Amino acid sequence: MNSLLRLHTRKLFLVGSMAMLLTGLSAGLGDYKGFAAIDWVDVVGEGSTALALLVWLLMVLRSRPAGRVTNLLMLGLGFMFLAMWQDTLDEFFAFASTQAWEATVEGSVESVLMPMGLGLLTYGLWHWHKEQLSIRAQLLKREQVFRDHLWLDGLSQVARYEQIEATLNSDWEDEHAHQVALVVELHDFHLFERRYGYSEADRLLRETGEYLILNLREKDLICRVARDRLIILMPYTRPSQARELAVNLRSAVAHFCFHLSGTDQRVEQVLDVGIGVRQPTDDPQALVKRATDALQSAVAGNGMSLVS
Structure with a gap:
């Protein structure tokens, strides 16, 4: 099973690099809010959502060979993870209202990547559904109406x-x-x-x-x-x-x-x-x-x- 994950090292490198880039830009261009000003409820909520999306992404890549369906699921989950990761970073760093970065990051990363991710994930799940119907036909004599x-x-x-x-x-x-x-x-x-x-x-x-x-x-x-x-x-x-x-x-x-x-x-x-x-x-x-x-x-x- 681990060999499948090695097939997707470039995909993982891309997602990791984008997450590090967002972290670096937020830390470099934003101002740290300070411990007292951080809304820790939002940090836990948005951070755990980002973590869950990352875990889902790893599970998909660890269990699937390369292919169109895998790529669609990866892009969808990857974009959603990056959007939620930026949401989490916004809880730690504040941007001056005059900075163009404010509009660029919050408008593009959060507002664009999330719907893009949802769209790609939905499209990937549609193809995954058709794939499952084909696999179901192959497994019929092994499972009939129950699967575990x-x-x-x-x-x-x-x-x-x-x-x-x-x-x-x-x-x-x-x-x-x-x-x-x-x-x-x-x-x-x-x-x-x-x-x-x-x-x-x-x-x-x-x-x-x-x-x-x-x-x-x-x-x-x-x-x-x-x-x-x-x-x-x-x-x-x-x-x-x-x-x-x-x-x-x-x-x-x-x-x-x-x-x-x-x-x-x-x-x-x-x-x-x-x-x-x-x-x-x-x-x-x-x-x-x-x-x-x-x-x-x-x-x-x-x-x-x-x-x-």
């Missing part, structure tokens, strides 16, 4: 179990919404991990998760619950449909070409699938447990099992 970055699994880049809980609890009363749940894992993954090491095993999990996402429908949701175990919710899906989709997933993983790093060796994988079917007295945890029990049967049997 704390629920994102850092290894597999799919959601964690909290996402499943929130989704199931939100519309559990609709008995047709969640009729089935799938619990899947790679067959004998522990042997692969022991033979090829943790790094290769982590890469296998990450790439398998991405591959499963490509083979799911738009309305499905996939989450990670254990080392190599995933839960897949398939809303408004009958058990017969779920079985057919599970067969397709197993076939897809069987044809997945996972090559060991630095070699041409391909390691074939087998996906074990357990299908849990909802019963009238079930709660969300019972459905997940039924799917987990089905997975245990699948591991001991032919790789796929349905428990109703």
Whole structure:
């Protein structure tokens, strides 16, 4: 993440230089008011606003690569920060009414930079909104109607179990919404991990998760619950449909070409699938447990099992 901030060193240098220039001009051309004459309430209010804008600017630059949207957000927040910074400086330095600097600084810096910043920030947020819609389409199978970055699994880049809980609890009363749940894992993954090491095993999990996402429908949701175990919710899906989709997933993983790093060796994988079917007295945890029990049967049997 820090590497992204290094992409914007020129932007930070520009904002910092402008802030130092305003400070130097105010101190050099203005007269210090004196401690007793300073309105400290205004200093705290305007200073904290300037500080907040600067923090927002750093957060944007630290989390975004270079590009048009980043530049617009940076310019908007930068101009607003400089305007509020000059407002803060005005609480410490007074200018004689005959000085042209009074009109130049207060009229231009405060009255021009603030609306310019708001305009650029608004325009940048409009493009950011369109960007988010595109990202939302890519993340749909990972989050559906809930988003919380704390629920994102850092290894597999799919959601964690909290996402499943929130989704199931939100519309559990609709008995047709969640009729089935799938619990899947790679067959004998522990042997692969022991033979090829943790790094290769982590890469296998990450790439398998991405591959499963490509083979799911738009309305499905996939989450990670254990080392190599995933839960897949398939809303408004009958058990017969779920079985057919599970067969397709197993076939897809069987044809997945996972090559060991630095070699041409391909390691074939087998996906074990357990299908849990909802019963009238079930709660969300019972459905997940039924799917987990089905997975245990699948591991001991032919790789796929349905428990109703």
